Amino acid sequence: MKRIFALLISVxxxxxxxxxxxxxxxxGSGAGDGSNIGAGSGxxxxxxxFAGKKIAVQDETTADESIALMIDDGMDIDVFRxxxxxxxxxxxxxxxxxxxxxxxxxxxxxxxxxxxYQRVWLSDEAEPLGICLDKNSENLLAAIEAxxxxxxxxGEMANISRKHFGExxxxxxxxxxxxxVIPPVSDDDLRTxxxxxxxxxxxxxxxxxxxxxxxxxxxxxxxxxxxxxxxxGLEHKVIDTAWDGIFDSVERGDFDCIMSSVSITVPRQQRxxxxxxxxxxxxxxxxxx
Amino acid sequence: MRKAAVVIAAVLxxxxxxxxxxxxxxxxxxxxxxRPARVKLDFSGDSVTLTSLKGDLLxxxxxxxxxxxxxxxxxxxxxxxxxxxxxxxxxxxDKIIFEDYTxxxxxxxxxxxxxxxxxxxxxxxxxxxxxxxxxxAALILSVFLALGKLSKNFITRNLSxxxxxxxxxxxxxxxxxxxxxxxxLIHSALTIQSRYMxxxxxxxxxxxxxxxxxxxxxxxxxxKGQMEASKALxxxxxxxxxxxxxxxxxxxxxxxxxxxxxxxxxxxxxxxVIGLMDLTSQTRKIQSxxxxxxxxxxxxxxxxxxxSVFTSVFNRLEERLSRYE
Numbered sequence: 212m213k214r215i216f217a218l219l220i221s222v223x224x225x226x227x228x229x230x231x232x233x234x235x236x237x238x239g240s241g242a243g244d245g246s247n248i249g250a251g252s253g254x255x256x257x258x259x260x261f262a263g264k265k266i267a268v269q270d271e272t273t274a275d276e277s278i279a280l281m282i283d284d285g286m287d288i289d290v291f292r293x294x295x296x297x298x299x300x301x302x303x304x305x306x307x308x309x310x311x312x313x314x315x316x317x318x319x320x321x322x323x324x325x326x327x328y329q330r331v332w333l334s335d336e337a338e339p340l341g342i343c344l345d346k347n348s349e350n351l352l353a354a355i356e357a358x359x360x361x362x363x364x365x366g367e368m369a370n371i372s373r374k375h376f377g378e379x380x381x382x383x384x385x386x387x388x389x390x391x392v393i394p395p396v397s398d399d400d401l402r403t404x405x406x407x408x409x410x411x412x413x414x415x416x417x418x419x420x421x422x423x424x425x426x427x428x429x430x431x432x433x434x435x436x437x438x439x440x441x442x443x444g445l446e447h448k449v450i451d452t453a454w455d456g457i458f459d460s461v462e463r464g465d466f467d468c469i470m471s472s473v474s475i476t477v478p479r480q481q482r483x484x485x486x487x488x489x490x491x492x493x494x495x496x497x498x499x500x
Numbered sequence: 501m502r503k504a505a506v507v508i509a510a511v512l513x514x515x516x517x518x519x520x521x522x523x524x525x526x527x528x529x530x531x532x533x534x535r536p537a538r539v540k541l542d543f544s545g546d547s548v549t550l551t552s553l554k555g556d557l558l559x560x561x562x563x564x565x566x567x568x569x570x571x572x573x574x575x576x577x578x579x580x581x582x583x584x585x586x587x588x589x590x591x592x593x594d595k596i597i598f599e600d601y602t603x604x605x606x607x608x609x610x611x612x613x614x615x616x617x618x619x620x621x622x623x624x625x626x627x628x629x630x631x632x633x634x635x636x637a638a639l640i641l642s643v644f645l646a647l648g649k650l651s652k653n654f655i656t657r658n659l660s661x662x663x664x665x666x667x668x669x670x671x672x673x674x675x676x677x678x679x680x681x682x683x684x685l686i687h688s689a690l691t692i693q694s695r696y697m698x699x700x701x702x703x704x705x706x707x708x709x710x711x712x713x714x715x716x717x718x719x720x721x722x723x724k725g726q727m728e729a730s731k732a733l734x735x736x737x738x739x740x741x742x743x744x745x746x747x748x749x750x751x752x753x754x755x756x757x758x759x760x761x762x763x764x765x766x767x768x769x770x771x772x773v774i775g776l777m778d779l780t781s782q783t784r785k786i787q788s789x790x791x792x793x794x795x796x797x798x799x800x801x802x803x804x805x806x807x808s809v810f811t812s813v814f815n816r817l818e819e820r821l822s823r824y825e
Binding site for chain 2: 215219220222223270271291292293294298301305306307455456458459
């Protein structure tokens with residue numbers, strides 16, 4: 212039995228040594244306790260400066276794909292992927308990562324009026340957000356488009372944007388000159404008659420997140436969803452769904468649409484239905500001061 | 501081990517059969533992405549030349565209308581180069597022309613699974629190593645905890661009791677979260693840089709509490725007569741424990757500890773909360789990016805293989821220890 216204990220101990224020692232020195236970009240990197248706190252932004256001014264730095268992204272987002280492309284190009288980036296974007300900012304605060312590569316709408320929440328974080332770069336390529344529906348929901352898509360157009364027409368969209376972002380991030384996205392006509396939505400178009408159910412990954416401030424009590428969802432997407440539901444004469448229901456299964460859920464019919472800061476990309480347009488942009492967005496880098 | 505081999509063989513045969521039915525050689529337009537792969541396209545006239553990362557060259561034709569560019573390569577040549585992966589961010593020279601997903605050949609189920617295997621094996625290495633390391637470390641810690649619980653010393657006994665009470669009473673998920681995110685908020689010196697290390701510590705502390713109870717029960721199940729006889733022979737408490745009681749307790753511990761290994765193997769899926777890619781998260785990532793549940797078959801097979809390795813090791817251990825009973 213002594214042999215077995217000896218074996219156990221040597222296994223642990225050897226493997227801990229190996230694990231500690233692993234330098235993979237998918238977690239398991241770095242060693243030691245708190246040796247790199249307060250590493251600071253290290254002079255990151257644009258994605259070109261990512262080489263050799265620790266960058267946090269949310270898993271399965273466009274920022275994640277963008278960094279994956281950079282790594283394929285040969286850049287040596289230490290990527291920290293997290294299921295939720297708030298974890299990325301947690302790590303930035305603690306000092307485990309040098310920067311967060313994230314959508315500008317989220318960055319606005321953390322950087323506006325804050326002395327702790329600052330945004331150092333904004334991408335030229337716009338990544339507008341759209342509402343995502345299942346391929347077979349053309350009727351509902353038409354109704355939602357008309358509803359969003361109405362919100363642009365009567366200025367409600369600009370109000371909601373100012374409430375959550377401090378400025379109108381929707382200006383110029385749609386040019387609506389006359390009052391749109393909203394086609395009626397029949398019960399067949401909805402999962403539950405009378406209910407406009409929306410899936411969102413609640414944990415993405417200021418688009419969708421929980422209020423201080425930890426149970427009420429609030430945010431830009433929530434308010435816009437409520438406004439659309441009111442225009443369609445339906446009850447607004449938000450269903451909290453993890454981001455990495457949210458597209459499967461809308462295909463399966465767990466809810467009518469996704470309003471969860473969904474960037475409009477070609478692969479998503481091929482697999483699902485996406486509305487025209489309803490709010491402007493771009494990728495940006497947030498560092499700690 | 502034989503059982504695992506049979507399971508794998510059965511799965512592979514099923515897939516081989518299904519792969520004969522599907523799979524074609526025409527250049528089909530389909531969605532299926534594992535990871536973006538870089539290729540370079542050079543357009544001139546109406547022909548386009550593709551250069552892959554390995555330097556392979558392929559010539560095809562293209563038509564463009566607005567933002568959509570459709571490229572067609574002769575399927576036989578594409579197949580000969582083994583270009584099955586999807587291209588993202590296609591470039592001509594240095595300018596990104598468009599983003600599109602094109603499959604040059606529809607892969608069969610078996611080919612898809614084979615293409616996923618490197619990622620799955622990488623992730624299962626994390627799962628397996630985390631399990632083995634944390635249970636081994638926990639075993640060492642828990643021996644002290646178990647003896648502490650049996651101790652006559654008031655402080656030792658209550659400290660051990662408190663430890664086991666806390667770590668068994670709180671969820672493992674919360675413990676992982678707390679050690680990774682919560683500790684740095686208490687004091688910045690407590691920041692653990694490596695996610696793997698944080699997971700390892702959390703698992704070790706948690707498992708030690710459970711295994712301590714297993715060891716304590718195993719020790720206490722040994723006949724009181726053994727301790728009395730050892731004392732009668734003049735052995736001290738520590739000598740009696742080391743030379744007589746604990747060696748006999750080993751055999752009683754083996755089945756529950758094997759159980760613990762197998763349970764921890766599944767519990768490692770909780771590390772997704774701190775962003776560590778274990779087998780379950782990798783599987784779900786492949787499932788969501790490929791829009792297919794086929795990936796669960798190799799993933800479950802991998803779990804079964806790992807489980808059967810543990811059970812066979814512990815079975816042999818038990819056999820060896822029961823030779824004298």
